[in-house]
Amino acid sequence: MSLVNKSIYAILGILSIQPSTGYDIKRYSDKVLSGFWNENFGHIYPTLKKMIESGLIENVPGEVEDRKIKYAITEKGKGELKKWLSEEIQTPAVRSELMLKLLFGNDMSKEATIDMLSKQKDIHEENLIKYLTMQQELTCEGSQITAKRSVYYNAILRKGIINSAANIEWCEETIESLKKLKG
């Protein structure tokens, strides 16, 4: 296990909605999955080739127009997606540069540290607004989304909101505790 190309499942998921090109997949990752799933061309295209080889996806018949290459999920691909859903989630390796700087930033001035933290706070505040806006769009527009699906999508947005709020709270409290430090 362990060393598995996770992009496969993101791609299968996207193609389970509708057939797409590699470019579409990248765009979907940037727009819809924005903030919780990153994809890039350097990985998407080679992965698509491997997925064709293993029969998880196929070229959309009759649509190989021009230079565009459109892919669709196969029955085998659907099975693989379902199988993955039932598997345990592997806890990902974390690398927080911020925490590293905080731990090793002994000779970083108090002011510089506070500055760093307030920049982080700004980022999380922007994210919070982004998620709240997306949530409003979800509820207001009464879009074609099903009730069940909207519960799941809302959960994702709530994750973004709760995490952003937690980060903001932490930044504020840490800035305060630094300000109290003399020196």
Next chain:
Amino acid sequence: MSLVNKSIYAILGILSIQPSTGYDIKRYSDKVLSGFWNENFGHIYPTLKKMIESGLIENVPGEVEDRKIKYAITEKGKGELKKWLSEEIQTPAVRSELMLKLLFGNDMSKEATIDMLSKQKDIHEENLIKYLTMQQELTCEGSQITAKRSVYYNAILRKGIINSAANIEWCEETIESLKKLKG
């Protein structure tokens, strides 16, 4: 910029505390940096070689005993560490398998989703306990740590605590909203 070996700074930071072997660096990452910074041998050793070449670190003189290779930070390395501290933090690429499953888990049963979420909750609860324990050790032991340093270290632990609590809250609320969903 952008494509930079971040392990360099973790290693410089660790070596700024005391000279260490590659193995020591890995152990420090697993014990002290546990939960917010991951390192592995496959990256540490090649990076150490590059760092020797660029003069950021050096072999500890007279200590090349047996097979152990001990490294120490150089003046150049100290300068590089300081420079990095003043640089902007790059927002890392995120890949949350949990969010992916939630978004594409249309044909995942409600029960399976709840099960997945409660497993995640368990993990975060364990983490929460871990961070709280570490915090107690920090305050009780009245260790040789300086007041300034303890504020920084406490901030790191608070980050773990606040994030874990936020995740637990989200898991609970999402499980509740799923339970209310009929079908």
Next chain:
DNA sequence: CTAGAATATTTCACAGTGATATATATGTCA
């Protein structure tokens, strides 16, 4: 009609992961 933005794919060097192989040193229980 033309400059620039969006679409689309390929390629590259590099960062980072986790497993495994190898070998020595140390502690421990019979």
Next chain:
DNA sequence: TGACATATATATCACTGTGAAATATTCTAG
């Protein structure tokens, strides 16, 4: 003492994932 497990220590491998750049076409606004 010997045997056996565990800790120390380094090296190597195949693979995943990142971001930038090269290339070419198509769409769109001025």
